[in-house]
Amino acid sequence: MRDFTNDLRWLAINSATIKSWPLQQQIEGCAQAGITGIAPWRDGVAALGPKRSRELLRAHDMTATCYCRGGMFTAAEAAGRKAAIEDNKRAIDEAAEVGARCLVLVAGGLPPGSKDIAGARAQVRDGIAAIASHARTARMPLAIEPLHPMTAADRCVVSTLDQALDLCDELGDGVGVAVDVYHVWWDPALKAAIARAGTRILTYHVCDWLVPTADLVADRGMMGDGIIDLRGIRAMVEAAGYAGHCDVEIFSARNWWTRDPAEVLQVCVERHRSVV
Amino acid sequence: MRDFTNDLRWLAINSATIKSWPLQQQIEGCAQAGITGIAPWRDGVAALGPKRSRELLRAHDMTATCYCRGGMFTAAEAAGRKAAIEDNKRAIDEAAEVGARCLVLVAGGLPPGSKDIAGARAQVRDGIAAIASHARTARMPLAIEPLHPMTAADRCVVSTLDQALDLCDELGDGVGVAVDVYHVWWDPALKAAIARAGTRILTYHVCDWLVPTADLVADRGMMGDGIIDLRGIRAMVEAAGYAGHCDVEIFSARNWWTRDPAEVLQVCVERHRSVV
Numbered sequence: 047m048r049d050f051t052n053d054l055r056w057l058a059i060n061s062a063t064i065k066s067w068p069l070q071q072q073i074e075g076c077a078q079a080g081i082t083g084i085a086p087w088r089d090g091v092a093a094l095g096p097k098r099s100r101e102l103l104r105a106h107d108m109t110a111t112c113y114c115r116g117g118m119f120t121a122a123e124a125a126g127r128k129a130a131i132e133d134n135k136r137a138i139d140e141a142a143e144v145g146a147r148c149l150v151l152v153a154g155g156l157p158p159g160s161k162d163i164a165g166a167r168a169q170v171r172d173g174i175a176a177i178a179s180h181a182r183t184a185r186m187p188l189a190i191e192p193l194h195p196m197t198a199a200d201r202c203v204v205s206t207l208d209q210a211l212d213l214c215d216e217l218g219d220g221v222g223v224a225v226d227v228y229h230v231w232w233d234p235a236l237k238a239a240i241a242r243a244g245t246r247i248l249t250y251h252v253c254d255w256l257v258p259t260a261d262l263v264a265d266r267g268m269m270g271d272g273i274i275d276l277r278g279i280r281a282m283v284e285a286a287g288y289a290g291h292c293d294v295e296i297f298s299a300r301n302w303w304t305r306d307p308a309e310v311l312q313v314c315v316e317r318h319r320s321v322v
Numbered sequence: 323m324r325d326f327t328n329d330l331r332w333l334a335i336n337s338a339t340i341k342s343w344p345l346q347q348q349i350e351g352c353a354q355a356g357i358t359g360i361a362p363w364r365d366g367v368a369a370l371g372p373k374r375s376r377e378l379l380r381a382h383d384m385t386a387t388c389y390c391r392g393g394m395f396t397a398a399e400a401a402g403r404k405a406a407i408e409d410n411k412r413a414i415d416e417a418a419e420v421g422a423r424c425l426v427l428v429a430g431g432l433p434p435g436s437k438d439i440a441g442a443r444a445q446v447r448d449g450i451a452a453i454a455s456h457a458r459t460a461r462m463p464l465a466i467e468p469l470h471p472m473t474a475a476d477r478c479v480v481s482t483l484d485q486a487l488d489l490c491d492e493l494g495d496g497v498g499v500a501v502d503v504y505h506v507w508w509d510p511a512l513k514a515a516i517a518r519a520g521t522r523i524l525t526y527h528v529c530d531w532l533v534p535t536a537d538l539v540a541d542r543g544m545m546g547d548g549i550i551d552l553r554g555i556r557a558m559v560e561a562a563g564y565a566g567h568c569d570v571e572i573f574s575a576r577n578w579w580t581r582d583p584a585e586v587l588q589v590c591v592e593r594h595r596s597v598v
Contacts, residue, residue: 161551196472198508232474275437
């Protein structure tokens with residue numbers, strides 16, 4: 047296990063955590079705080095330009111841990127699924143331009159009007175299969191992110207790490223997983239699934255589960271403020287061979303999004319040292 | 323498969339769905355609507371008295387499909403866990419007095435201050451093990467109910483049907499499961515887990531998952547108003563050998579709890595005929 051304390055080499059910030067800043071300010075703010083990684087989102091990169099984004103990341107010696115996000119493969123009509131595939135190819139190209147380590151894929155939920163979750167899951171498999179060779183050519187690893195089952199209806203029908211790994215097994219080289227503690231901490235099969243994942247864990251995300259949780263999407267907690275055994279899960283992913291950053295991804299409408307991002311970064315640094 | 327249409331022999335109402343009525347009115351209201359089963363809660367039975375509850379159920383030829391609820395085995399201190407075990411033995415006795423078909427067990431969440439979900443799960447196993455012989459003597463089957471993973475922190479650390487079945491395997495005769503579509507519909511392993519459960523499915527609960535869902539506990543939908551494939555899951559449980567009622571259990575602060583229970587019962591009857 048790596049030394050936990052005082053080591054910012056393994057702390058990254060997801061753009062969503064400090065989203066009131068534009069990307070340039072995010073990169074500069076992270077660098078100023080001693081943070082060595084950032085996970086940019088497509089909208090931020092589009093606003094700044096992929097080339098300029100890459101230059102700024104390099105100038106600050108900042109790792110782009112993962113590019114957020116592709117996916118959303120499900121649609122009622124074939125035209126919608128085709129459009130999603132084309133859009134994901136563009137996301138792969140952008141991720142490569144920026145120099146990100148992987149592209150995160152959030153599957154998508156049930157198409158409007160559908161109750162067929164098995165069908166939606168098949169659409170996701172077909173969608174990833176349709177972009178896998180493009181990703182391999184671009185040397186851009188795809189990180190399938192299982193999302194918490196409470197998002198299965200409207201966001202992500204990939205609900206467990208084992209289910210994501212089944213997709214990896216089926217789809218072959220260049221396809222791995224994103225592990226976010228918020229989405230997987232509850233899973234009785236977690237320890238075995240992380241071991242099964244091994245070095246297919248392409249990115250590792252942290253935050254915390256609050257009690258009570260007021261919203262299904264935007265009420266995540268800062269590490270240490272909730273009930274997730276962060277050090278326990280980190281030990282599992284590192285034992286599996288993961289040696290990358292811990293990306294702080296906090297959607298928090300009632301708390302962290304209302305604060306000054308510079309303050310949020312300071313708290314992330316403190317909590318990374320004390321509890322992650 | 324049983325005939326779906328116009329058959330109220332398999333419709334039951336959980337007391338929680340029409341909780342603004344006292345139990346006597348619930349029983350009489352269900353009988354008047356042609357409904358043949360009810361799932362009483364402990365508070366309602368305590369208010370009416372177990373003996374009188376049983377008499378009223380018999381007088382209306384009403385099946386008490388399951389008794390809600392035991393469980394809540396987790397606690398920070400041993401004294402708290404011991405108190406839970408004693409309380410569950412009382413719940414078993416009450417369920418037997420009322421003549422219920424099984425006692426539903428909701429595990430309990432993480433003890434306050436704890437981040438140890440594996441430990442909480444061990445407490446649940448130990449708790450059920452400590453009441454199992456009491457339940458066998460009382461001839462009262464115990465129905466472990468997996469709850470949606472979004473409740474794992476504060477309500478129920480038994481999060482999947484397979485996890486509940488692992489407990490059944492370990493604990494032996496007299497321990498089965500409660501299957502509630504709301505809690506399990508998202509599970510990629512659902513079909514296999516229901517087949518594995520077989521006749522250990524002691525009670526089957528229905529409602530629907532709304533999009534969007536506004537609250538983690540009290541925003542369930544009426545059958546047909548959400549995205550759950552109710553007929554698909556019912557076919558699975560019946561293929562596994564389940565031949566009991568479909569219990570309508572709807573926690574709905576913003577809609578169904580605000581309505582006249584007589585109206586709610588009529589809608590339950592219509593939806594049972596058309597979509598369950």
